[in-house]
Amino acid sequence: MLRHVILLFAVVVYLTESLSIVNPGPQYPPTKGSIWPRPHQQTQTDSYYKLNPSTFVITEKGKTCDILKDAIDRYMKVLRNTYLIVEKYSRKLSRHGSDADNFDDNFKGTLQELQINLSAPCETYPHLDMDEKYSLDVAKVSVLNSDSIWGVLRGLESFVQLFYMADGYKNVLINATQIQDFPKYTHRGLLVDTSRHYITVPTLLKTLDAMEMNKMNVLHWHIVDDQSFPYKSDMFPQLSDAAYDPTMVYTAVDITQIVSYARHRGIRVLPEFDVPGHTSSWGVAYPNILTKCYSLGRELGLGPMDPTKNITYKLIGDLIREVQERFPDKYFHVGGDEVELDCWISNSEIRDFMKDHNMTDASELHSYFMANVIPLLGDRSKPIVWQEVFDEGVSLPSGTIVQVWKNTEAREMQNILSGGYKVIYSSSWYLDHINGGGDWAKYYGVDPREIVKGSVPEDKEVDILGGEACMWGEVVDDTNIISRVWPRASAVAEALWSGHKYETMPYLRHWYQFREDSAHVVSSRLEEHACRMNRRGIEAQPPNGPGFCVTGNYF
């Protein structure tokens, strides 16, 4: 069977190559009003309405709160801006008058209103188990229903995405549409690394805007690492002596702004303080908490945190309490990846400690370290750890989330699920591994639960809570992070929100695996979505090949 699939594929490729005639125009003409990520269920008719942003209103018919009021303002602005592009375009081409009334029989007039029925009071902060379900009915008087403010936010995003420009950018239209929608996965994250390069606050806020557009709901903030410590602590101000520069820090005020901005978009901000490895920067102010590494009797430098010293845990514990005050999320990522066990073993004091504690392997020391750190979270937050912590046999509290990032993901996830823990998945979604255009497709064709399907009990599959696209910061900063992440992370966003329902074919995770949607349609949909992001101020790069996007920014 596999051989037949490969043969068929080879034949298709050969035929495609031999017809090398290129047509003028974009490689994938963008769709019109296709929602990204694809809703669970959507029925669309040919009936359509016009938008007039000066008469159109969004009204609160149920509960309301600051989040909803802010969202209505925000999305009205999006609609007005879409309309402005159309007006500006006509001016640019000196087009007088309008054939706006040359509509066919399917035209049903001007959209009047969107009524929002929120049936329950707003929750304060988004959380892992939040309800994001909504239903939307687009008609002259449209209705958006949800039991949750978070569902309302997702529905508003879908609503504005349904609008499209038509008739040579003369009109903004929307088709009569019914949607029932909810996400397949509850944890749909983006990891941003602000240690390898400092990312400015405005760029982080723009990242949140883009996440909202993709219905992603967790900003995993890998805030410090070996290279720099931009978190500005009040309790330990000297830690940020290891910021790249005194101007390159995140103060309590910055963090509050980011958390609040995210909250208004239904996005959790998950802090990561990675220990005991990736901590060189901690040693600028506190060298004593790090381990001296040796080779052939020569001191090489400082390695991971010293797991034998009480002051190490004291510092971590105090810092965690401060961080918990700034980040309201109920989870806290304590890292635990890539610990240089060799360094620990090279240090005679640590070897002595291991002997005294009957440890024969350095992984036991890692286990000991994490076992001491995790209780420091107290009742305030539950831990998330990188997979090594599980791999090295650390006893973890039930409900702990393990983030899988290595390429042995199938076996790893089976083990974690069997152990009673929960999983978030990242192995295929490292955005720092870059290729030419179209490399979003390799992210797109991955569905974490499909990877373990059949090899774990079905009721365990749901313990894969979701996943994260990871933008490690070695080669991105403010100059390129937005265009590097978007729309590549959009592929992950759709994989996690919509799921794919394809058969498990772990040996083939590529575009030709798409089932419900042909690769062509998905590419065209992403072409529209990237352009939509451009229009909303997100510099998403071209997703596929040749094409264009009318934004109104250049004329």
Place this chain on the structure above:
Amino acid sequence: MLRHVILLFAVVVYLTESLSIVNPGPQYPPTKGSIWPRPHQQTQTDSYYKLNPSTFVITEKGKTCDILKDAIDRYMKVLRNTYLIVEKYSRKLSRHGSDADNFDDNFKGTLQELQINLSAPCETYPHLDMDEKYSLDVAKVSVLNSDSIWGVLRGLESFVQLFYMADGYKNVLINATQIQDFPKYTHRGLLVDTSRHYITVPTLLKTLDAMEMNKMNVLHWHIVDDQSFPYKSDMFPQLSDAAYDPTMVYTAVDITQIVSYARHRGIRVLPEFDVPGHTSSWGVAYPNILTKCYSLGRELGLGPMDPTKNITYKLIGDLIREVQERFPDKYFHVGGDEVELDCWISNSEIRDFMKDHNMTDASELHSYFMANVIPLLGDRSKPIVWQEVFDEGVSLPSGTIVQVWKNTEAREMQNILSGGYKVIYSSSWYLDHINGGGDWAKYYGVDPREIVKGSVPEDKEVDILGGEACMWGEVVDDTNIISRVWPRASAVAEALWSGHKYETMPYLRHWYQFREDSAHVVSSRLEEHACRMNRRGIEAQPPNGPGFCVTGNYF
């Protein structure tokens, strides 16, 4: 010998890997005041001066012209802006007073003046044989000498690059320095493709700013291709029906602006109208000039231009004359790459034509086509062609430049040089082939003349005039072109301006090949240069790994 080199390399890699201790801070600390590309000869002392932009002046002691006056204004602005960053930084950190006077004995006071001695009248436009040599002496009264306005422009760029921020961004300083400088290669280009994606005029101007900073002197404008025809012709206005959008065109006014902006920076703008392949977009308005392709008797679509019809040549000739009026450069790129000879052969009328003209091979038809097109340039411009035109045996006028882009570059360049033609080189410099950070190094270690050293007579080496970094546009548009090109093209810029003087090791074109400069120093220099570009408004991406750049844009 080769085996020893590889073994040694393997050992070095192993040792480096085993010491995996990461220090806090940037991977490559930027240099301070290192000029990119490296000057031919530079002597620097420890004596240094302070900049006070409100008293410092640049004066014209020799000839002058609009280009020089404009350049003085521009570079004074650069210096003032550098100074403003320092002031803004102090305000941000609420730093009062200044320890600006805590200078050591090497401090020689405040820089007073830069005298520019231009000994010859300005030329109107930059050209292939322009003189870019200059000498610079930085002292309290500094002197820049050149026999050419183009040399003055290069010298001014070097001058402002010598300034650096010191003492925690408290001061802008410059060291006493003597420079004798000129380029190794005369053609140092960047190809920009505006057909696969439209690039806006402001972004093209910004590209010219960045080229000036890298002493690149040819913008190779691959203006039209299969996908779109953004060139707006007055003679054939319908051609730009194949623009992606009516707003996405380059008018005569746009082109004049771009050519003038480039002229002021000593940059030639070389137009390319690629024929007979890559011409689908021409067929939107003029389908009759393209060839119908067939497979098994079925018409597949339109292929390359039809070489058998007079109207094809009439259209090309008329268009060339219009383009020549808009682009003053003495060269004209007529393309000639990747012609689908199979399409020609599939067409029975073309087969008949070949029979009538005693042609047995489609490459003879390509030859026939180019032989008809090149004379259309008249006396006004000389041709540049892609290598296929040479490969297929087209008889070319002496002095024709052949652009080498395939991977068989050594043999190809030997053949072209033996044939009496000139070469520009691009094979290793396709910027659309992307990898993670640091991939500039693979461009850096290439010197076109070194590739043929020993295999062609020494007096033929100079017929390799230079090369071009090529940014094909499939996956770049305004959102990412600047950060994708810079500082990766800077590596090409230094290879072409400074040369490398390493032994010929065609099997090893990597960073460990650098000789005069260690890879570490070059990386640190490029770190400074990328940051310098950031400060001057060019969003160059991080060149290496972890690091930072204080620009003043984010506070």
